[in-house]
Structure formats: structure tokens, C-alpha cells
Amino acid sequence: MSKSVGRTAVGIDLGTTNSCVAAWFDKHNRVEIIPNEQGNKITPSCVAWDGTNLLVGDAAINQMIRNPNNTVFDIRRLIGNNFSNERVQKDIESWPFKVIRWIGDNPMIVFEDKENIKSFTPEEISSMILKSLKKSAEAYLGRIVTDAVITVPVYFNDNQRKETMNAGKMAGFNVVRLINEPISAAIAYGLDKSAVKNRRKTKNVLIFDLGGGTFAVSLLNITNAGNITVKAVGGDDNLGGKDFDKEMVKYCVEEFKKKENKDVSENAKAMRKLNFSCEKAKKDLSSTTQTSIEVDSLYEGIDFSLKITRATFEELNRDYFKKCIEHVEKCLRDGNVQKKDVDDVVIVGGSTRIPKVQKMLMEFFDGKPLCKSINADEAVAYGAAVFASNMSGNASEKLKDLVHKLISMINCCVTFNFQNQ
């Protein structure tokens, strides 16, 4: 396809587990989430080396069980951090892929097979993910994409932001701005422009972001003029969907022990297979009340099959869900805002699809309906696309006006209190 060069700008959510790219379509007068080559609107933030090719996204994650040592994920936990950082060391221990200490205490990812060794910096890995999103966007839009707005967590420090910028440049983007994820979510829902309907003359918005590996809660204050201030943030950068999967895996290991009198917990391949099936079952349980976990030839040729109910899943993860609500309470306390004074509650992140999480959050806010009309894993990219569109000048005038107000929002006073810092 011949591509025209234009100032098409995209919004990118470069997530720890998944990434997503979106763009404003003048023709349709709305944001569209751009599918990747496989037709999926979210792309796993995963890169692999199969001995011949570098694979990105779905292709990388799909071969992970057979090639765990050369499949890298969670790269956002490394970018801009030192190798010797205590948290990085803990992560490295838990990852099947190899990370070594490089010049200047920088981490370096190493892929190796019998004949080859390849090494990449975290920025290079991130740039491969960004490049693949760029390629999808160009194929979908039929033109070369130059500008991008990329979202980052509120807690990212200067170095993490700088390295994310570098990754964008390496991918061939002109990164017009990095914006904080909760602000992007608020933009997606147009909460800056909706009128303030209370006597305070500003409104309080809580963004509840529960993803695959991280949980972030942010309290925003939005004025009538559309200025957004981050009043408080909290959460846990080691809490998310992967923990819920692990609890299910533990449960399966016990059931297998009871039934077959065999312990699979030391067998890495069996554990990965179980993890894969448990994640799938977990997702099923968001839309059905019972499902089964099936693994052919789990261990010593024995198949595994187990029925699991939503109630059991909820019981297994009760403490994690409770913790999420405790973080919300703490964030409100830090921001000095009472829950009755929260005007909107926005949920983003794939794990907010879990009905129990939504129920607990709604109950905490005394029945307040949650903002969830945009797909939980697309909302952040959606907001970034609105922002990007304005910056590169291809939005409608009305929208431009709206986003202009938002550009003055950077005066964020962050009461930052992230657990495990």
C-alpha cells in the first residue's frame, strides 16, 4: 500500500502487560482503537527470540510456554531503573528470562540459544513494542504515522520518563508528550468538560486502575475550566491479575495432589501450563459463574480437569480484593477527600472486569455507578488519542478547545504514596 505522509498522531498506552494504540478519526468524528495484525485491539507487551526471528506481541506470547527463557515481558518494570535496585532484583528472580548488569548499572536483557546470543536494553525492547504498534497504525490508517502521545504511570520518575521517550524515538516516533495514565483516563471520559454540579466548584474523580501486574489508584481534582490536578495517588505496583492467576494455580496444585498424589509445583513447564489455563478460566469467570480448567498431559502424562465456580475464585482472592479497597480508602485520606465528595469513579485495567471488584468498589462508594462504558483496557489509549489529536492539529475545533484546557493541567501536586516504594 502506498502511504501518504501526514501529521497523523496516535495515542499509545504502553502498558506493563498489554499495550494499545488509538487515533482520532476526523472522518468518523471519534477515536478508534486500532487492531494489530491479528485483529486484536490490545497487544501483549512481550518480545521473544525464537532463534531466527524477533517476535513481538501476540506472536511472542503465543510461544512463551515452549520458549520461556527467550521471552521477555514486564519490561516497563525495568525501564529507567538500575540493575541493583532492590525491586528490580526481586523481579529478576521471578522472571524466566535473563537480565544482566551492564555498564553504568543498567540492566540488559539477554536472549541465547545454542548458536547465538543477543542482548537488548529495556528501551530497545520497549521500542520494538512501539514499532509494532506504529506498523499496525500505519496499516490501518493507510499513512505514515509520525507523532505519538505515550502514557506513563504517575509514579514514573524523570529517568523512567526519559527512557520511555527514547524508546519512542527509537521506534521512529516524534513523541509529542508523555501524559499520566489517570489523566488520560479522565480525558477519555470527557470528565474535564462535564459541568461541575456541586457547591465546591471543582470535582473529585477517582481513577481505579487494576491491570495485570500493577494496581494504581489516583484522586484527581478538576476545575470548571478543565484544569486537572492529581491530589493523591496510591496502590501497589505488585498487585494485579497475575496474583489472581497464581492463587488459582495454587488451588489446582492442591487439587492435583489430592487426586493423583503428585506434586507438580516443582515442574516449571507444568506450572506454566496451569498458569495459562487458569488465566483463561479467570477471564471466563467474569462472564459466567462456573467454568473448567483443563490441561492435557499436565504431569507424567496425566491430564488435569477441574470445575471452578466464580464463588471459589472470589474466595481465593478475597484478601487481594480487600486490599484494593483499603488502598482506595488510603488515597482518599491522603487527598483529604471524603468518599461522599467523589463525583466520578472511573475503572480502567483488564482486571476491573472482575464482577466482584466492581461490586466492592460500587458498594464502597454507596452504590455510585462506575464509569466503565469504554473498554477497561482501551480507555487510557483512548484519552491519549484525544490529546494527541489536539496536539497535532487534526481534531475538530470543539475538541481542540477542550484539550487546550487540559494542557494547562501539568501543575500536578502529587501526594505520592505508592506502596513498596
Ligand code: AMP
Ligand atoms: P492490563 O494490564 O490492563 O492489560 O490488564 C491485563 C490483566 O487483565 C491480565 O491479568 C488479564 O488476565 C486481566 N483480564 C483481562 N480480561 C479479563 C477478564 N475478562 N476478567 C478478569 N481479568 C481479565
